Structures are given as structure tokens and as C-alpha cells.
Amino acid sequence: MNKLARWGLTMPATIAVVLLLVIPVLLTIATTFGEAAGPFSTYTAFFKSGFRMAVLYRTLQVALITTGIALVVGFITAYVIAQMPGRLKSIMIVAAVFPLLTGVVVRSFAWLIILGKNGIINNVLMSVGLIGEPLSMLYTQGSVIVAMVYLFVPLMILTLVGVLEGIPRDLIEAAASLGARPIPTFLQVILPLAAPGLIVGAVLVFTGSFTSYATPQLLGGEKQMMMGTFLYQRAMVTFDWVGASTIAAIMVVITIGVVLIMSRMARRLNPMAV
Amino acid sequence: MMATRIHPLLGAFAILVFFFLLAPLVIIVGSALSDTTFLTFPPQGLTLRWFANIFQMEAFRRTAITSLQVAILGTGLSLLVGIPAAYALNRYRVELPRWLSTLFVLPILVPEIVFGFALLKSITIGLGLPVFISLVVGHALLILPYSVRVVGASLASFDFSIEEAARSLGCPPLKTFMTVVLPNIRAGVIAAFILAFITSINDVSVSVFLTGPGISTLPIQILAHMEQFFDPTIASVSVLLMLVTVGVMAIVEATLGLTFLTK
Numbered sequence: 001m002n003k004l005a006r007w008g009l010t011m012p013a014t015i016a017v018v019l020l021l022v023i024p025v026l027l028t029i030a031t032t033f034g035e036a037a038g039p040f041s042t043y044t045a046f047f048k049s050g051f052r053m054a055v056l057y058r059t060l061q062v063a064l065i066t067t068g069i070a071l072v073v074g075f076i077t078a079y080v081i082a083q084m085p086g087r088l089k090s091i092m093i094v095a096a097v098f099p100l101l102t103g104v105v106v107r108s109f110a111w112l113i114i115l116g117k118n119g120i121i122n123n124v125l126m127s128v129g130l131i132g133e134p135l136s137m138l139y140t141q142g143s144v145i146v147a148m149v150y151l152f153v154p155l156m157i158l159t160l161v162g163v164l165e166g167i168p169r170d171l172i173e174a175a176a177s178l179g180a181r182p183i184p185t186f187l188q189v190i191l192p193l194a195a196p197g198l199i200v201g202a203v204l205v206f207t208g209s210f211t212s213y214a215t216p217q218l219l220g221g222e223k224q225m226m227m228g229t230f231l232y233q234r235a236m237v238t239f240d241w242v243g244a245s246t247i248a249a250i251m252v253v254i255t256i257g258v259v260l261i262m263s264r265m266a267r268r269l270n271p272m273a274v
Numbered sequence: 275m276m277a278t279r280i281h282p283l284l285g286a287f288a289i290l291v292f293f294f295l296l297a298p299l300v301i302i303v304g305s306a307l308s309d310t311t312f313l314t315f316p317p318q319g320l321t322l323r324w325f326a327n328i329f330q331m332e333a334f335r336r337t338a339i340t341s342l343q344v345a346i347l348g349t350g351l352s353l354l355v356g357i358p359a360a361y362a363l364n365r366y367r368v369e370l371p372r373w374l375s376t377l378f379v380l381p382i383l384v385p386e387i388v389f390g391f392a393l394l395k396s397i398t399i400g401l402g403l404p405v406f407i408s409l410v411v412g413h414a415l416l417i418l419p420y421s422v423r424v425v426g427a428s429l430a431s432f433d434f435s436i437e438e439a440a441r442s443l444g445c446p447p448l449k450t451f452m453t454v455v456l457p458n459i460r461a462g463v464i465a466a467f468i469l470a471f472i473t474s475i476n477d478v479s480v481s482v483f484l485t486g487p488g489i490s491t492l493p494i495q496i497l498a499h500m501e502q503f504f505d506p507t508i509a510s511v512s513v514l515l516m517l518v519t520v521g522v523m524a525i526v527e528a529t530l531g532l533t534f535l536t537k
Contacts, residue, residue, distance in 0.1 A: 002366070005447075009362035010374055012355040013418060017377050020415050024396035025384055073291055080288035083280050092292070094523070099295050101519045103476030105493045106512040109500065110298030113305055113313055113509070120301065120315050154295060211385035214478040214497065228387045232482060235391050248388040255385050 029249040032242060042246045052230075056250070059226040062141060063210035066148040070205045071198060073149070074156025081157065082164040093161065100154040108218045111147040112138065115219075144220040151215060152205040159204065163197030164190075192269075199266040207255045227251055299516065306509035313506055324510035334511060336488075337495040340406070344491060345474040348413030352470055353463065355414075356421025361455070363422070364429040378422040381415050386479035389416070394483040405486035412480045417470035424469060428462025429455075464529050468522050475518065 033039040046052050081092045099107060114120050115137040122134040137143055167190060175185045213228035220226065225233070227247060235244035301315045309319030328334050356378075363375055381389065390412065398408045432455065440450045456463070481491045490498075492511070500508055 003369075006362045006366040006370060009358040010370065013359035013378060013422065014374065016355055016415060017380055017418065020393065020397065020411060021381055021384060021389060022377075024392035025388060028388070028392040028395060076284060077288045077291045080280055080284055092288075094527075095292055095296060098519065098523065099299065101472050101523065102299065102516055103493055104478055105476070105496050106302065106515055107298065109496075109508060109512055110302050112500075112504075113301055113315060114298060116313075116504075118312065118314060123314075150294070150298065153291065207385070211387055211479075213387050213482065214493075217497070218500065228385075228479070231387055231391060235394075236483065241395070244391060248385075248391055251385045251388055256383060259383060 025248075025252065028245045029252065032245045032249050035242065042242055046246055046250070055225050055227060055230045058141070058224065059210055059228075062144055062148065062216075062226060063206050065145055066152060066209040067202050067206045069145075069149050070152045070156045071202055073153050074160055074201060075194070075198065077153070078157045078160035078164055081161050093158075096154045096157045096161075099150075100158065104151060104212075104214045105218075107151055108147050108215045111143065111150065111219055115143050115146070138219060139221040139223050141220070141224055144216050144224055144226070147215050147219045148209045148212065151212075152208060155204055155208070156201045159201040160194065160197055163194050167193045195269045196266040199262050199269070203259055203262045206258060210258075211251060211255060302509050302512050302516070306506055306513045308506055311505060313504055313509060324506040325514070327507050328511055328514065331507070333490075333495055333499075334492070334507075337490045337492045340409075340489060341475055341492040344406075344409045344413050345471050347410045348474050349417060349467055349470040351410065351414035352418045352421045353425075353467060356418050356466070357425050357463065360422045360426040360429055361451070364426055364432070365434060375422075379419045381417075382419045386416065386477075387482075390480035390483040393480070398484060405484055405489045409481060409484045409489070409491070412484055413474045413477060416477065416480055417473050420469045420473065421466045424466035425459060425462045428459040428465075432458050461529060465526065468526055472519065472522060475515070 032042050035041045077096075081089055081096075084092060112119075116122070117134045117136070117138075119137075121137065122131075125131045126134065171189055171193070172185060175189050180188070211228055212226070213232060216224060216226040216229050217232075220229070227250070231244050231247040231251070234240045234247060304315045304317045305313050306324055307320050307322070308314055308317035309321040309323075310317075359378060363370060363378075393408060393412045397403045397411065398405060403411075436458075437450055437454050440454045441447070445453070476493060477491070478493050478497065481494050482497075485491070485494055492515070496508060496511055
């Protein structure tokens with residue numbers, strides 16, 4: 001009876017995930033090995049093509065830079081929030097959550113208004129007389145990275161605030177009472193304890209920016225094609241389904257690989273592990 | 275964490291970060307009110323005509339309705355299969371295999387854009403399901419992890435011996451769940467609903483593959499509109515979407531307190 005209950009209750013969700021996610025994704029990956037030219041021909045074509053590799057490198061580069069900036073900015077901000085007294089802390093957390101609940105399209109669109117030809121930055125610089133011609137800031141790697149950092153900093157802050165609050169006060173007081181200066185205390189006490197949280201945040205931001213679609217589409221355009229926009233273009237514009245499936249397979253392998261490696265690292269780094 | 279004095283440089287940096295986070299949203303609101311036919315900030319003259327304009331544009335009206343329908347149905351579906359799963363995972367933690375809980379977070383692990391494409395290939399084209407059904411199913415799956423995890427988190431602190439007591443007094447299982455378990459995890463269910471709803475309303479990566487003749491969601495429509503026009507209508511639609519978020523946050527605050535989101 002009990003056995004029936006526990007399998008019966010998990011069954012609908014299990015069937016849904018297997019039928020609608022696992023099987024479709026595996027089938028999509030499977031189609032890439034069915035080419036007449038040989039099972040791996042579509043992958044050799046991808047890795048030999050300068051254009052496709054450039055898209056992959058660009059995506060990795062944007063994701064890594066975004067993750068690095070978000071880590072630093074998010075950590076410092078979360079550190080400040082964690083030290084705040086109750087009321088102020090809640091207000092700051094709300095201010096960080098609000099952008100997170102606003103859609104990706106809306107948040108990317110804001111940067112079109114800021115960075116555009118008639119955008120705020122150009123208007124200000126022109127009116128001050130610093131530039132004579134409007135700068136072209138859109139559709140560059142920089143504009144994509146700025147918008148991505150904007151998307152993911154709140155996520156990093158939220159991930160880290162909880163972690164930093166969980167660091168026992170006594171540890172830091174102990175370090176201070178034993179004469180440790182702030183910087184060594186930070187490096188030898190706070191950072192090691194926060195490391196697992198930093199890894200979780202980094203994984204979330206890396207996979208999120210590596211697989212993003214709307215932001216590179218709006219702020220990067222054709223010139224700054226990334227894996228997500230490339231996949232869409234292959235599937236829905238050129239109808240090259242095998243090519244699109246190949247991009248999908250590469251994306252799945254990279255994101256799941258990163259998650260597995262990093263979560264193992266986070267577990268090993270956890271000094272508080274029970 | 276302890277309350278120490280914060281170095282003024284760190285404090286200043288945090289203030290700058292919050293400016294960076296919130297200024298773009300203020301800019302969108304300002305642009306939506308500008309009495310110009312092009313997007314600009316600060317607004318030149320104030321008007322609400324761009325908001326009126328949304329309601330005159332059939333495409334925005336239609337896709338907004340579709341988005342709401344998909345979000346409500348998708349969230350409902352995900353809770354319908356997610357709550358029993360979360361309950362079983364917590365109630366029978368020892369007897370159930372570990373891979374089950376991994377399975378329920380898979381929709382977060384698989385890149386959304388890949389999931390959207392795989393769904394299009396398999397159920398929309400492969401099985402010939404209508405686009406609207408594919409959208410609902412896709413969204414339900416995409417937000418299933420939220421349902422399972424958030425409801426699971428509130429079940430983790432639930433004392434199942436209360437349930438045992440009701441059962442031993444002869445209360446049937448489903449009635450026990452409805453009258454004993456559910457009231458205790460109400461906050462978790464509300465939070466799961468809200469997170470799932472917001473995720474669904476804002477989704478681009480899955481929905482972008484699942485649009486058909488006459489069927490699209492609001493964010494996809496906004497994207498399409500942006501590629502042709504760059505007028506304040508988009509800003510006003512964005513403001514409306516932000517207002518939905520504000521409303522939702524007010525509900526969260528009233529029921530759970532917002533710090534819930536950092537747990």
C-alpha cells in the first residue's frame with residue numbers, strides 16, 4: 001500500500017519529465033549521429049568551420065566575462081547587505097529581487113534605450129560636447145556583456161546573501177580577537193566558507209549566460225551571434241535541423257559538464273560539510 | 275553574519291550597484307510617459323497615450339491573453355503533478371531513489387533554448403499537437419522544478435506525525451491531505467505558484483519555438499515588435515509587465531515576507 005502510494009504520487013511528474021523532456025532532448029541529440037557522411041560528420045563540420053567555432057568561442061567568452069564580473073560585483077554587494085540591520089537588509093533584498101522578477105525582454109530593452117544612437121549616454125555626451133557624433137555602442141560584445149551582467153547580478157546577490165549570513169559570527173570575531181587583520185580574515189576565513197556559494201552562483205550565471213537567447217538577439221544582433229541565437233537561426237530561419245540539433249547537443253554537453261564538475265568541486269570545498 | 279562597520283568604499287560600491295540595478299527600470303517608466311514618437315529619456319512632455327496605444331494594438335491584446343492563459347494553465351498543471359511528487363519525496367525520503375529528485379530538477383539543467391527546440395521537433399511537429407497545447411505543456415515542465423522544490427521546502431518542516439494522527443483516527447488519505455497537510459504548506463504553494471507564474475509570463479527561450487499562425491506570447495510579440503518599430507509602446511508594455519511583478523511582490527510580502535526568496 002505504502003509502496004503503491006509513493007510510486008503513484010511521483011509517477012505523473014516522472015512520466016512528464018521523461019516523456020516531454022528527456023526523450024525529446026535525447027532524440028534531438030540522436031539525430032545528429034544519423035548522417036549519411038558518418039556518425040560524427042556533423043560535429044567535424046562544426047569544429048572545422050571557422051564561423052561556427054567563432055560563435056562557440058564568443059559565447060564562452062561572453063559567459064566567462066559575465067560570470068567573472070557578476071561574481072565580484074555580487075559578492076561585494078551581498079557582503080554589504082549581509083552586514084545591514086534587519087529593516088534595511090529587507091529593503092535591499094527587495095531591491096535586488098525586483099529586477100530578477102522583471103522579464104529578460106524588458107531588462108534587455110532598457111539597455112537599448114541607454115546605449116542606442118539616440119540613447120541616454122549619447123545624448124548626455126553630445127550635450128556636454130564630449131563627442132560630435134553619436135557612438136555606436138549597440139551590437140557589440142560590450143553591449144551584450146553589460147546587459148548580461150545586469151541580468152545576472154541580482155541572481156548572484158541572492159545566492160550569496162544567504163551564504164554570507166550563514167557564516168558564524170564567532171569565527172570572524174575569533175579571527176579578529178586573535179589579531180587577524182581584515183584582509184587576512186577575509187582571505188582565510190570568509191572566502192573559504194563562502195566558496196561553495198560562490199561556485200553555485202558562478203554555475204548559475206555561467207549556464208544562464210551561455211544559453212541565453214533574448215539578450216544576445218536584442219543587443220548583439222547578427223554580428224554578435226551566440227550559441228542560443230545561432231540555434232534559433234539554424235532551426236527557424238534556415239531550417240537546418242541537423243545543424244540546429246548539433247548546436248543543441250554541444251550546448252547540453254557543455255552546460256551539464258560544467259554543472260557536474262563544479263558541483264563536485266563545491267562539495268569537496270565545503271569545510272562545514274557534515 | 276556579524277554587524278561590523280562597513281568600509282565606506284564598500285558601502286559606496288553597493289550604492290552604485292543598486293543604482294545600476296534600478297536606474298534602467300526607472301528609465302523604461304520615463305520613456306513610456308514621453309510625449310514623443312521615438313523613445314527618449316528624460317521624457318519630453320508627459321502622456322499616457324502609449325498605454326492607450328497598447329489596447330488598440332490587436333497583437334498585444336491577443337498575445338497578452340495567450341500569455342495569461344498559458345501561465346495559469348501551465349502553473350496549475352505543474353502544481354498538480356508537482357505537489358504530489360514533492361509530498362512523496364519528503365514523506366518517503368528513505369524509500370525513494372535519489373535519482374528521482376535529480377529528475378525533477380532536470381528542466382533547470384537542460385538549456386531552455388534546447389528544450390524549446392526539442393519540444394517543437396517532438397510534440398508539435400512529431401506528434402502534431404496544437405501549438406497552444408505545446409506551449410502549456412512546455413511551460414508546465416519548465417516550471418515544474420519550482421513547484422517541486424518550493425513546495426518541498428515547506429514540507430521539509432512539516433511534522434508528518436500530525437498526519438499520522440488524523441489517519442489513525444480514521445480520516446481518509448485525500449481528506450487528510452486536504453485538511454491537515456495542505457493548510458500547513460499553504461505559504462509554499464503560494465510561493466511556488468507565484469514563482470512559476472512569473473517565470474512563465476516572462477519566458478522567451480521555450481516559447482520562441484512554439485508560436486504558430488495567430489498564436490504567440492507577449493514577450494515574443496514584444497521582441498518581434500522591437501525588430502520593426504522602436505517606439506514608446508514597447509516601453510509602456512514593459513511598464514505593464516513590471517506592474518504585474520509589483521503586484522505579485524506585494525502578494526508575496528503580504529503572505530510570506532520577501533526574505534522568503536533568499537532561503
